[in-house]
Amino acid sequence: MTSRPGAAAVADPTGHRYAWTAPHTGTAGNGESAGAFEAVVAGGGPAGAVAALVLARAGRRVLLIDKDTGGPGHSPFKIGETLPPAAGLLLHDLGLWPGFAADAHLRCPGTYASWGSDGLDGRSHLYDPHGHGWHLDRRRFDAFLRGAAETAGAELRQAEAVPLGAGAGDRRLLIREGGRLKEVRCDWVVDATGRRAVIGRRRAQRRKQDRLMAVFALFDRRLPAHRTEDAELRTLVEAAPQGWWYTARVPAGRLVAHLTDADLSDAALRTPEGFLGAVAGTRHIRSRLDGYDPARAPAPRWAAAHGLRLRPAAAPGWIAAGDAAIAFDPLSSQGILTALHTGARAGRAVDLCLAGEVDALADYSMFLDRIADAYERHHAESYGQERRWPSHAFWERRQRSP
Template sequence: MNTRATPTAGGRFEVVVAGGGPAGAVTALVLARAGRRVLLVDDRAAPPGTTARLTIGETLPPAARPLLHDLGLWSHVTGGRHLRSTGILASWGSPELYDRSDVRDPNGHGRHLDRNRFDASLRSAAVAAGTELRRAAVVRHHAQGPAQRLLLRREGAFEELLCDWVVDATGRRCVIGRRLAVRHRQDRLVAAYTLLDRRVPHGRGTDEELRTLVEAVPDGWWYTVRVPAGRLVAYLTDSDLAGRTLRTPTGLLAHAARTRHVRTRLEGYASPATAPRWTAAHGLRLSPPTGPGWLATGDAALAFDPLSSQGVLTALHTGAHAGRTVDLCLRGTDTQTLADYTAFLDGIADAYRGHHAHCYGQERRWPTHPFWKRRVDSSMSSEQRPS
């Protein structure tokens, strides 16, 4: 039997979704369409009239198309400023480039997203379906009987509310789940990244290359991609291998200048005026991802190494599944619902681990360098561990 929570002055909601990225927005959308009273709490989207934050996780693979069609959201990536992705060029396992094109993919081309616009469009779809959106942050959460008590910070003030279910879609921060479960980190991978938004005088003209370029180097790997706002370049390495020179614009580009292929994509671009941004990029798993009255989705539940290029796709899939799961739990008719959701995440995690080990195992040019040796050792350890 489901016991309804008594709301406080914060509002009457069955579900509060914390985090307004793709996973949170799709969770809210699915729940609102099911007739649920949903509050989407988002503290990271840029308010109107301000500069949006730069983020990585800009590639939407072709496999996202069927899901977006099912959700009625495909038009959100075919219009606007999003660019068509025509595949990947990679120097991985060899100094030469090989081409992996999307031409033969039955789902067509992927997209290089303007992430801020894409995320905002998903939130707008959730609001159009009946979700209430508040620019606020969850600062405290605990169960109170069958209800979930949340303390929100909104424009410097605090408000408290009760709900029946809370969904953690706060990404790697995992502000709710990290206090209720254990997070398992895969390695020490970090990303330093910056946006190059204009060419210097006498540059090569318009940059029309829409393929992502990936290049392995002795201490990690690089990628660069054309996005609507300019050209994004990122360096991936382990936190203890990242030198201080990478923390300045000139230092990062000087490091890129030592590559064979990435440097040619950056020719003609001016050095950015601001320091590179840094973010954790390691695989991450929350265990367990659910509990009484709460559930984690997106990167809060399962985050991937960017090499997979599956982060946005996984956020959309897990968000849709999370919405359906919470709706069934509110109906109170299926005692297996949370176990099914966990099994769904387990399947994704198993496929990711196999893909991750295979991809890193293809690069064998620097077997004694710490970055690559760690991944070979980790792969061997995983193969020897009982399932």
């Protein structure tokens, strides 16, 4: 990617370009000595870490909690690995580009897709004005963002939120830390707890788009006879009668995932043998596993993948960001980028509210509405392009008239 920090291109779907204050050098992060934090951010993924970063740089007393703060190697592989080219602008604006560029993430030069036909359609990022995208080491990326927030002044603790009531005016939060429950007082809570929306689900309504789920496996070692590295860096997407597949080369190996509805999934996919058997039935995905040892096939894992919207996503005293506020079908490849944007916007909104600017929450809600409108339009267009299996339940559900 050609870095152009001063480029005029937009940095989020609404055309907003971020300009952040300089890193705070005061006492943010020492809030507990004063008896309270101005904000507690629950969840240390991309949305939560960036929200804490923005608040700390604004001079706010911030506590960032996450149940897994151990960094690379501490937790299992985490699905959600694609960062599109436009993310480079946001990373520049946040002052995070040098650290990000120095990490061991793999570039993604484009995609291949068997979608709407049996052949592969290649799309390159060569002509994308933002350059190439990335396939992330998610554990490393998340730890990098948490470290940036901590450097800016946020206090980081290994803990998780336990919501206390649903009242919008409640300024208490229970956290579970070291096996013990503790009460933390704060002015604002940022819910960045992912699809669980630990805080928001008690204060708002959640609407699921469908029943999409992902079953995935990471293949991390090739046979000795294949001494060359797996050098195919493009994402490959392949539609199938009961859903769709994708595979991506990530720093830890090769990820293969199958997306289908929970009620349509085959129980055999839960075993390594069943998963490999399903891969063998694909036309293109199977070729990406050439050279990987089937005897070392890992046990597949499962994750929710449906679109999700929380409404409202903010009210006095709390705000949701990332998947807690709006989650996308992975076909969009926009989940992490949207988490970064919503985290940054949520942090900014809380800072403005603390400063007495009452319109900040309404502006944030409108920002989410614009993102949701664009996502729903593109989602319908993308699924509408696949017409080979109109009588199969998975596709029939997605091609109904609204």
